[in-house]
Amino acid sequence: MLPAPFIAAVQQLIGAKRLLAEAADLQRYGVDRTTIWQPAPSAIALPGSVEEVQQLVLLANQYDVAVVPSGGRTGLSGGAVAKNGELVIALDRLNEVIEFNPIDRSVTVGAGMVTEALQNFAEQHGLYYPVDFASAGSSQIGGNIATNAGGIKVIRYGMTRDWVLGLKVVTGAGELLELNRGLLKNNTGYDLRHLFIGSEGTLGLICEATIKLARPPVDLAVLVLGVNDFPSIMTVLEKYTAAMDLTAFEFFSEAALCRVTEHTGLARPFESQAPFYALLEFEQGGDQLDTAMALFEQCLEAELVSDGVVSQSLSQAANLWKLREDISETLWHYKPYKNDISVKVSKMPDFILEVDALVAERYPSFEVVWYGHIGDGNLHLNILKPAELALEQFVAQCSSVSSEVSELVERYQGSISAEHGVGLLKKPYLKHSKSSEEIALMRAIRRSFDPKGILNPGKLFD
Amino acid sequence: MLPAPFIAAVQQLIGAKRLLAEAADLQRYGVDRTTIWQPAPSAIALPGSVEEVQQLVLLANQYDVAVVPSGGRTGLSGGAVAKNGELVIALDRLNEVIEFNPIDRSVTVGAGMVTEALQNFAEQHGLYYPVDFASAGSSQIGGNIATNAGGIKVIRYGMTRDWVLGLKVVTGAGELLELNRGLLKNNTGYDLRHLFIGSEGTLGLICEATIKLARPPVDLAVLVLGVNDFPSIMTVLEKYTAAMDLTAFEFFSEAALCRVTEHTGLARPFESQAPFYALLEFEQGGDQLDTAMALFEQCLEAELVSDGVVSQSLSQAANLWKLREDISETLWHYKPYKNDISVKVSKMPDFILEVDALVAERYPSFEVVWYGHIGDGNLHLNILKPAELALEQFVAQCSSVSSEVSELVERYQGSISAEHGVGLLKKPYLKHSKSSEEIALMRAIRRSFDPKGILNPGKLFD
Numbered sequence: 001m002l003p004a005p006f007i008a009a010v011q012q013l014i015g016a017k018r019l020l021a022e023a024a025d026l027q028r029y030g031v032d033r034t035t036i037w038q039p040a041p042s043a044i045a046l047p048g049s050v051e052e053v054q055q056l057v058l059l060a061n062q063y064d065v066a067v068v069p070s071g072g073r074t075g076l077s078g079g080a081v082a083k084n085g086e087l088v089i090a091l092d093r094l095n096e097v098i099e100f101n102p103i104d105r106s107v108t109v110g111a112g113m114v115t116e117a118l119q120n121f122a123e124q125h126g127l128y129y130p131v132d133f134a135s136a137g138s139s140q141i142g143g144n145i146a147t148n149a150g151g152i153k154v155i156r157y158g159m160t161r162d163w164v165l166g167l168k169v170v171t172g173a174g175e176l177l178e179l180n181r182g183l184l185k186n187n188t189g190y191d192l193r194h195l196f197i198g199s200e201g202t203l204g205l206i207c208e209a210t211i212k213l214a215r216p217p218v219d220l221a222v223l224v225l226g227v228n229d230f231p232s233i234m235t236v237l238e239k240y241t242a243a244m245d246l247t248a249f250e251f252f253s254e255a256a257l258c259r260v261t262e263h264t265g266l267a268r269p270f271e272s273q274a275p276f277y278a279l280l281e282f283e284q285g286g287d288q289l290d291t292a293m294a295l296f297e298q299c300l301e302a303e304l305v306s307d308g309v310v311s312q313s314l315s316q317a318a319n320l321w322k323l324r325e326d327i328s329e330t331l332w333h334y335k336p337y338k339n340d341i342s343v344k345v346s347k348m349p350d351f352i353l354e355v356d357a358l359v360a361e362r363y364p365s366f367e368v369v370w371y372g373h374i375g376d377g378n379l380h381l382n383i384l385k386p387a388e389l390a391l392e393q394f395v396a397q398c399s400s401v402s403s404e405v406s407e408l409v410e411r412y413q414g415s416i417s418a419e420h421g422v423g424l425l426k427k428p429y430l431k432h433s434k435s436s437e438e439i440a441l442m443r444a445i446r447r448s449f450d451p452k453g454i455l456n457p458g459k460l461f462d
Numbered sequence: 463m464l465p466a467p468f469i470a471a472v473q474q475l476i477g478a479k480r481l482l483a484e485a486a487d488l489q490r491y492g493v494d495r496t497t498i499w500q501p502a503p504s505a506i507a508l509p510g511s512v513e514e515v516q517q518l519v520l521l522a523n524q525y526d527v528a529v530v531p532s533g534g535r536t537g538l539s540g541g542a543v544a545k546n547g548e549l550v551i552a553l554d555r556l557n558e559v560i561e562f563n564p565i566d567r568s569v570t571v572g573a574g575m576v577t578e579a580l581q582n583f584a585e586q587h588g589l590y591y592p593v594d595f596a597s598a599g600s601s602q603i604g605g606n607i608a609t610n611a612g613g614i615k616v617i618r619y620g621m622t623r624d625w626v627l628g629l630k631v632v633t634g635a636g637e638l639l640e641l642n643r644g645l646l647k648n649n650t651g652y653d654l655r656h657l658f659i660g661s662e663g664t665l666g667l668i669c670e671a672t673i674k675l676a677r678p679p680v681d682l683a684v685l686v687l688g689v690n691d692f693p694s695i696m697t698v699l700e701k702y703t704a705a706m707d708l709t710a711f712e713f714f715s716e717a718a719l720c721r722v723t724e725h726t727g728l729a730r731p732f733e734s735q736a737p738f739y740a741l742l743e744f745e746q747g748g749d750q751l752d753t754a755m756a757l758f759e760q761c762l763e764a765e766l767v768s769d770g771v772v773s774q775s776l777s778q779a780a781n782l783w784k785l786r787e788d789i790s791e792t793l794w795h796y797k798p799y800k801n802d803i804s805v806k807v808s809k810m811p812d813f814i815l816e817v818d819a820l821v822a823e824r825y826p827s828f829e830v831v832w833y834g835h836i837g838d839g840n841l842h843l844n845i846l847k848p849a850e851l852a853l854e855q856f857v858a859q860c861s862s863v864s865s866e867v868s869e870l871v872e873r874y875q876g877s878i879s880a881e882h883g884v885g886l887l888k889k890p891y892l893k894h895s896k897s898s899e900e901i902a903l904m905r906a907i908r909r910s911f912d913p914k915g916i917l918n919p920g921k922l923f924d
């Protein structure tokens with residue numbers, strides 16, 4: 001479907017073997033972690049330099065070819081899906097460390113670097129890249145930035161946004177921009193860097209990023225608590241955050257724990273059952289461990305929690321983390337409906353009750369599994385497909401759930417996508433999180449960066 | 463200079479006594495902390511609600527009236543100067559707490575709230591607003607956001623940007639936008655909130671802000687070190703940041719210390735003199751104080767520092783802070799040329815040497831006084847007017863200094879404005895920090911939000 005002279009020019013530019021069009025390649029590079037859309041790109045380009053990316057975008061403009069930027073394709077919203085004969089530009093080859101300075105505690109890397117590789121690089125230099133999530137082993141830095149990835153350490157370390165000191169991008173018009181120069185402080189007009197973070201490939205291709213690194217946390221302890229009901233989690237959160245700096249405050253339901261222990265063979269944290277579990281992580285140095293244990297006693301006395309365990313070793317801490325981190329992978333076995341939403345932390349108890357009631361009333365056979373990042377107001381709503389329900393019917397019914405939950409999110413002044421982005425999946429619901437004026441301004445901004453609309457068409461908005 | 467029907471409509475809208483036009487009002491509201499431009503607004507409007515702000519902007523559009531938004535007018539770049547018959551819209555009356563929730567640790571306030579009032583409000587509720595700087599007693603939250611104010615705690619807590627969870631703004635076109643709804647996580651397209659932060663009143667008027675609050679730091683200690691040369695400060699910084707979480711790492715030169723002690727009567731930190739001083743602040747709990755003192759011993763042995771003192775009480779800590787915080791106010795007595803610049807932390811030693819050499823060679827009678835935020839790469843360059851030089855000549859010569867320093871900043875890939883913004887003062891030098899493509903995109907964005915260009919015309923760019 002690509003014009004022949006365009007193909008010739010691309011082959012000339014990056015080399016014929018860097019332009020893939022085998023069925024397996026189209027399948028592999030044309031889709032992210034979603035399973036809803038059929039991948040159908042025309043070809044996959046694997047540029048080897050920022051200059052090649054820029055030339056590719058200029059050629060795409062010249063020949064009116066739609067482009068889908070591709071990172072690690074671990075997204076959950078269809079932001080990297082190519083289903084209409086687009087050219088996929090995959091940044092895989094731009095995966096090197098370009099510059100590192102220990103005094104600045106910053107590193108410039110190619111957008112194709114895998115998250116875990118950056119984490120490891122930081123560790124080798126006595127530093128720490130704190131953005132972490134289940135797909136760190138395959139997601140790429142460029143994709144993380146394009147979706148402003150969150151994860152399990154946001155309560156202490158923030159989102160990907162908070163670690164980006166500089167970006168080298170090629171806009172939809174083919175302009176090369178160097179944004180913020182890796183500086184910590186730079187108040188010189190609109191911060192276009194922040195516009196690119198979370199833009200899901202609709203303004204430009206992120207080619208390189210300068211990332212801030214942190215002092216590594218020391219001697220982390222993990223505490224898992226059995227909590228008697230959801231409002232109690234809030235009280236526990238308030239008590240702990242008032243007294244200490246947590247590096248994580250996660251939660252999951254008994255239903256989630258059952259599935260994970262069943263599928264992974266991991267031991268339960270303790271024998272007794274509770275409706276919900278909170279997972280707290282903190283540096284145990286100073287008197288932090290004592291503080292944490294004293295608060296635990298208080299929570300027990302106040303009947304907020306029913307049981308608890310604190311890690312006694314690194315391996316025990318890692319195993320407790322797995323109870324939370326393996327939930328997502330475990331639930332894939334149940335062909336789940338997944339929704340990533342947020343409300344203000346204080347509104348979570350009421351919101352969860354309303355969602356539970358809504359699903360119970362309308363779809364009594366559905367099993368809801370909750371987990372997420374309590375400290376950030378971020379809930380992962382999962383619904384497992386009932387064994388007796390055909391997949392198509394389940395998908396259709398879940399589409400109604402999405403509409404109803406999105407309306408509820410709007411009523412709670414929340415977000416229809418907390419950390420996964422909009423892509424194709426959340427596009428119909430964007431109106432519940434953004435006003436029509438905001439969406440019109442977003443469109444106008446997009447036109448300024450990508451006048452011909454060749455980048456990731458149909459993502460975010462039509 | 464304002465059209466009569468416009469004046470009548472404004473008086474009708476906000477009440478005649480809320481539209482000021484006395485000479486003293488025009489003088490007071492027409493200028494910020496800069497002393498370069500003569501204030502000459504036509505009138506000052508003091509709206510009492512967001513709706514009134516919106517109606518004012520709609521009227522300004524209708525009658526083609528230029529508007530200058532005004533906060534606490536503590537800016538140092540002329541961003542709030544009204545010198546061409548504009549209508550100043552001052553947000554002073556929107557200064558209330560609108561909503562506070564201790565579980566969310568967030569507070570929604572009017573843009574006119576004074577920074578210190580927010581700090582105090584947080585303290586009263588056992589929380590902490592960590593953005594702090596010398597003008598906290600009169601600067602307003604809206605102005606802080608419009609200039610992305612930094613200050614003395616950035617190394618630990620970041621800039622104003624990092625504390626803004628939501629904004630209610632009126633765009634130049636008169637549209638009311640609620641950006642980000644106070645959420646911690648919300649990945650639903652371009653984050654327009656971040657576009658407004660640092661936009662210096664050229665996209666819209668910030669009317670309300672939802673601000674995140676933090677756990678207050680406990681038991682802060684201040685350590686002042688005499689450092690033997692500038693490169694040694696870098697080594698000291700590296701040692702301390704590798705081992706502990708600092709809440710501040712500031713520096714000042716012996717010249718700065720002399721002026722401050724002379725003008726304020728404060729005691730020197732210790733008897734011996736050093737070319738530079740580093741001020742470190744940290745929570746002394748756990749073993750942090752021991753760590754800090756052990757590092758001090760190491761630094762003494764390595765001949766990086768020559769002397770030091772650690773605070774033994776809150777009042778001593780406050781007095782040590784004054785040595786740094788009173789520099790800016792002290793230097794005003796010398797009619798100083800001031801420049802706020804940043805480079806990467808690692809490049810500071812070379813950069814400072816080059817600036818010193820440049821000034822020494824070209825303007826041997828100029829005395830350079832350095833201070834700033836080492837941990838952020840942020841230098842405040844001050845040049846004192848030689849007593850024998852006429853002010854006009856000094857200003858003219860300093861204009862050449864600005865050009866030369868800006869070229870040097872570009873060569874070092876730094877920023878011509880680290881934390882003060884661009885306004886009128888840095889407009890001629892913006893090209894040294896932003897490419898022509900970036901500036902063109904900034905202009906296009908401005909047109910989307912303010913199609914008639916009525917907001918703060920001539921600021922940032924022409």
